Amino acid sequence: MRILIVGGTRFVGRHITEAALAAGHDVTLLHRGQTGADLFPAATHLHADRNALPDGLFAGHEGWDATIDVSAYLPRQVHGLADAIGEHGGRYVYISSVSVYDVPAGPGFAEDSPLLKLDDPTVEEITNETYGPLKAACERVAEERFGTSTVIIRPTYVVGPHDHLSRFTWWVERVARGGEILAPGPRDAAIQVIDARDMADWTIRLLDRPGGGVFHAVSPAPPFSFEQLLEAMLAEVGPPGTTLTWVDADFLRTRGIDEERLPLWHPFDAEAALDAADPSAAFAAGLSPRPLRQTIRETYESALLDPLPPPSERLTADQETTLLTEWRLHTS
Numbered sequence: 001m002r003i004l005i006v007g008g009t010r011f012v013g014r015h016i017t018e019a020a021l022a023a024g025h026d027v028t029l030l031h032r033g034q035t036g037a038d039l040f041p042a043a044t045h046l047h048a049d050r051n052a053l054p055d056g057l058f059a060g061h062e063g064w065d066a067t068i069d070v071s072a073y074l075p076r077q078v079h080g081l082a083d084a085i086g087e088h089g090g091r092y093v094y095i096s097s098v099s100v101y102d103v104p105a106g107p108g109f110a111e112d113s114p115l116l117k118l119d120d121p122t123v124e125e126i127t128n129e130t131y132g133p134l135k136a137a138c139e140r141v142a143e144e145r146f147g148t149s150t151v152i153i154r155p156t157y158v159v160g161p162h163d164h165l166s167r168f169t170w171w172v173e174r175v176a177r178g179g180e181i182l183a184p185g186p187r188d189a190a191i192q193v194i195d196a197r198d199m200a201d202w203t204i205r206l207l208d209r210p211g212g213g214v215f216h217a218v219s220p221a222p223p224f225s226f227e228q229l230l231e232a233m234l235a236e237v238g239p240p241g242t243t244l245t246w247v248d249a250d251f252l253r254t255r256g257i258d259e260e261r262l263p264l265w266h267p268f269d270a271e272a273a274l275d276a277a278d279p280s281a282a283f284a285a286g287l288s289p290r291p292l293r294q295t296i297r298e299t300y301e302s303a304l305l306d307p308l309p310p311p312s313e314r315l316t317a318d319q320e321t322t323l324l325t326e327w328r329l330h331t332s
Contacts, residue, residue: 007071009036063088161302
């Protein structure tokens, strides 16, 4: 099969490219050449900015059986790709997000839950408030331009090796350092993740499945809590004597701690409700996530081999110590 991957050299795209090549497919990568330009010599590389695709970019190519789009965040980017590729892109697969949903009715919500809409359809600035509505708008354009065979994949937090955002990885590395760990409450907050490698393998296998569809790429099925996630990390990579100290969310908020400081944690916004999606449609279509503890172990091993600096806004060791001291005084 001939596959065009738009944005196939960084994290999610990188794993999808690896899966496609491992399955023996003929892969073409469309990317700017700024990240991972030396990766995948077996693939054909087309260097271009998708925001300004040059005329004739795809001239001379026979076309593709499928196009997998990892990097569309704005509706005009989907329109631009559709204009450039015409009828030669084959089935279109769009990597979206569970952030497209309006506040769902409750845990276990399905793919037909209401989607967000942009208040201003001309908005292109990507913020916490516009990211979800923009991705939902991209989905609508995808189905309009590429038809009923379009596949839309909505992951929650994508995790695993080569994650440049270092959210899940940050927690794995923090637990692996041991000692007393500040665990932000509430303990029962919902959380779901998906190993990028599992999503990638499944995405490629979906190309053999007829028809389109919308799928949640999430795991585990709800209910699954933040406490269970940290306990799994503790069991897999925590040194002896490592402990979790649960700290009240309101206490942390009054001290300016948010999800940038403590990734994967968002008790005060609508995003919290999105981490309890029903994965049954994806599971029925062949998604089979590896055990969570395996992902934890392999993420840690990858971080040791190829360490990435954590984002500067993450909680530092000194800040954690100070907060834990203040918490003990607060509760004494």
